[in-house]
Amino acid sequence: MARESEEYKNAIKDIASHSHQLESPFDRVRCVEWCRKLAGLSDEDLESCKLKNEYAQFLRIQARHKFLHGPFTSPPPDGQLSTLSECLGNLMAQQIPYLPRVGPLCPVIHHKSPDGRAYVSTKQIPGGGVFCYMAVSPDGLKCTIK
Structure with missing residues (x-):
């Protein structure tokens, strides 16, 4: 769990150093909203640490490339986050109507x-x-x- 927490902290630091370079002010706001959402998740168990880290690493890649897409184009959900794979699967299903929706894994x-x-x-x-x-x-x- 310590490794995941350390990777998460490094990702957030990297996001902070690159987020100001996002061209759209809306993207900069979205980036902050997602960082706050991830910071609000528990550090108590391995699964929540992995969930935070998955989203943070994905957001880190996008912030470095100065372009947000996928789940980060809209505000984070108010409730619990689904796994990143489930979230991305559902986004693909929205784009390709004949694909079935992904349920909880x-x-x-x-x-x-x-x-x-x-x-x-x-x-x-x-x-x-x-x-x-x-x-x-x-x-x-x-x-x-x-």
Whole structure:
């Protein structure tokens, strides 16, 4: 979780240094609105850290290239953010009417032990079943999530 938080902070710093170069004042306002929305999300669990980081990295790329598109052309939603993949899938479905809308994606569960020596991840397999990954390191070494 620390790595995701650090990447998020670096992305926000980079966005701040490039957002003033956006040509449209509306884009600059949108950029600030999205940064505030992301800053308001919890840092307590891995999933929300990953969600913040996904959006921040995508916004970072756009701010560096001085052009906002996709979800950042409109204000952030008042409620909870969907995953970036779900959001982009729905934007594509709006542009291409014969594509089906994307619903909520199956959750992926991640858990890391407090001492960092064990890690478990599960994901539902389409058509039934569950994929489970577990890593345990010997004393003195810590598992790294990649």
